[in-house]
Amino acid sequence: MTAMAGRAAAERSAAAIECSGLGKRYGRTWALRDCTLSLPEGRVVALIGPNGAGKTTFLSLVMGLAEPTEGTVLADGHPAGGPGALARVAFMGQDHPLYKRFTVADHLRMGCELNAGFDLPWARARLADLDIPLRRPAGRLSGGQQAQVALTLALAKRARVILLDEPVASLDPIARREVMTVLMTRVAETGATVVFSSHVVAELERVCDYLVVMSRTQVQLAGAADDLIAAHARLIGPGGAAAGGEGAAPAGVAAVLERSVSDAQTVLLARLCGPVADPRWESRSVTVEDIALAYMAAPGVRYQPSPRLSAVSGSGS
Amino acid sequence: MIVFYLEPDSGVPAYLQLVRQVEHAIRLGRLSAGDQLPSVRDVVAVLGINPNTVAKAYREMESRHLVDTRQGRGTFVADLATAAAGPAVIPAGLARDLADWITRARAAGLDRDDAAAVFEQELHAAYRNEGIA
Numbered sequence: 001m002t003a004m005a006g007r008a009a010a011e012r013s014a015a016a017i018e019c020s021g022l023g024k025r026y027g028r029t030w031a032l033r034d035c036t037l038s039l040p041e042g043r044v045v046a047l048i049g050p051n052g053a054g055k056t057t058f059l060s061l062v063m064g065l066a067e068p069t070e071g072t073v074l075a076d077g078h079p080a081g082g083p084g085a086l087a088r089v090a091f092m093g094q095d096h097p098l099y100k101r102f103t104v105a106d107h108l109r110m111g112c113e114l115n116a117g118f119d120l121p122w123a124r125a126r127l128a129d130l131d132i133p134l135r136r137p138a139g140r141l142s143g144g145q146q147a148q149v150a151l152t153l154a155l156a157k158r159a160r161v162i163l164l165d166e167p168v169a170s171l172d173p174i175a176r177r178e179v180m181t182v183l184m185t186r187v188a189e190t191g192a193t194v195v196f197s198s199h200v201v202a203e204l205e206r207v208c209d210y211l212v213v214m215s216r217t218q219v220q221l222a223g224a225a226d227d228l229i230a231a232h233a234r235l236i237g238p239g240g241a242a243a244g245g246e247g248a249a250p251a252g253v254a255a256v257l258e259r260s261v262s263d264a265q266t267v268l269l270a271r272l273c274g275p276v277a278d279p280r281w282e283s284r285s286v287t288v289e290d291i292a293l294a295y296m297a298a299p300g301v302r303y304q305p306s307p308r309l310s311a312v313s314g315s316g317s
Numbered sequence: 318m319i320v321f322y323l324e325p326d327s328g329v330p331a332y333l334q335l336v337r338q339v340e341h342a343i344r345l346g347r348l349s350a351g352d353q354l355p356s357v358r359d360v361v362a363v364l365g366i367n368p369n370t371v372a373k374a375y376r377e378m379e380s381r382h383l384v385d386t387r388q389g390r391g392t393f394v395a396d397l398a399t400a401a402a403g404p405a406v407i408p409a410g411l412a413r414d415l416a417d418w419i420t421r422a423r424a425a426g427l428d429r430d431d432a433a434a435v436f437e438q439e440l441h442a443a444y445r446n447e448g449i450a
Binding site: 187 | 323325330331357358361362364365366367368371
């Protein structure tokens with residue numbers, strides 16, 4: 001029955017997370033402003049940006065842990081924080097909050113009490129695989145083990161939308177790979193949507209197929225990885241005077257994100273609006289990581305192709 | 318069954334790496350018609366990559382007629398006799414021509430990187446209108 005309801009919700013909006021004009025102010029300081037986003041179902045979304053960009057605030061609003069100051073947010077078709085959304089959304093906070101004096105087994109018991117669909121056998125099996133003792137108080141586990149327990153609790157909820165704030169920050173490289181594999185397997189099995197925040201840009205390509213870059217409390221870039229890769233390129237062309245002076249770029253370039261010029265050649269990382277036909281310029285494809293880094297280094301440039309087309313046509317750069 | 322791997326620094330998109338590994342295995346005779354490919358879930362469980370990437374690779378293999386997906390049973394290497402666009406069998410002379418070219422390049426004083434740069438440039442120019450070069 002819940003599966004039916006879930007499907008009905010999915011048909012109403014094919015978006016896992018939909019927010020419109022979302023903003024949050026703490027006292028006089030805006031933590032998030034003017035956030036209009038539509039994140040499609042079944043995607044793995046990387047939420048990238050420097051500290052203070054608004055990533056954690058965004059995730060807290062989607063989970064319903066904070067009230068928006070303005071705007072709205074739907075999670076799996078339901079208002080964030082409401083009873084419909086709470087059962088469908090799982091959240092693992094940055095400091096993976098566990099009750100330090102309660103044992104791992106106590107946490108599992110709480111998970112069962114609080115969530116109707118809690119998958120206890122799966123959670124037990126995963127913790128056993130990781131050699132995490134169920135009788136130990138959470139406060140006496142290592143940081144990495146605590147993160148694994150928090151992740152297991154979040155995933156055992158069998159949510160449609162899984163939010164993870166810096167999930168791998170406290171993990172060593174092997175645990176990091178294991179966590180990502182568990183997440184990706186979950187997506188493969190259930191079509192759940194995963195949103196994880198990170199300030200680590202490496203290895204994005206491997207896991208994410210949708211990218212959101214935030215800077216200065218606003219969404220700077222949002223789009224499907226394939227679309228972003230197709231819309232950007234590294235262009236190598238003539239240098240010095242032959243380049244045509246400061247600001248020069250071949251036809252087909254919509255915005256220049258990075259520019260390095262020498263006597264010999266000019267290298268641009270650019271967003272394109274059409275083919276670059278000028279034979280003096282060579283076009284090379286870029287990775288999601290290249291794009292994420294380029295936007296983070298150019299916080300004034302914004303690009304959000306699909307969801308806001310009608311709202312802000314023409315102000316893409 | 319084929320075992321996939323990824324080379325993160327190759328500059329080749331992950332989905333395309335998977336497609337090329339299947340093409341390569343067919344070319345070398347390690348995979349033949351009717352052989353089953355691992356499920357998307359199994360590839361994800363081994364490589365820890367996004368399942369949409371694996372699904373995209375399998376769709377690409379289908380459109381290149383490398384594999385057939387049989388509903389509920391899995392993905393299998395297509396019968397190459399009927400494949401419209403199976404990978405080309407490399408004519409023996411091609412590798413020999415390239416080896417000759419490399420010999421001439423060395424004789425002209427090019428080191429390995431020089432030769433690679435010339436090759437890359439020509440490859441790029443020749444395939445520049447075909448999307449991925």
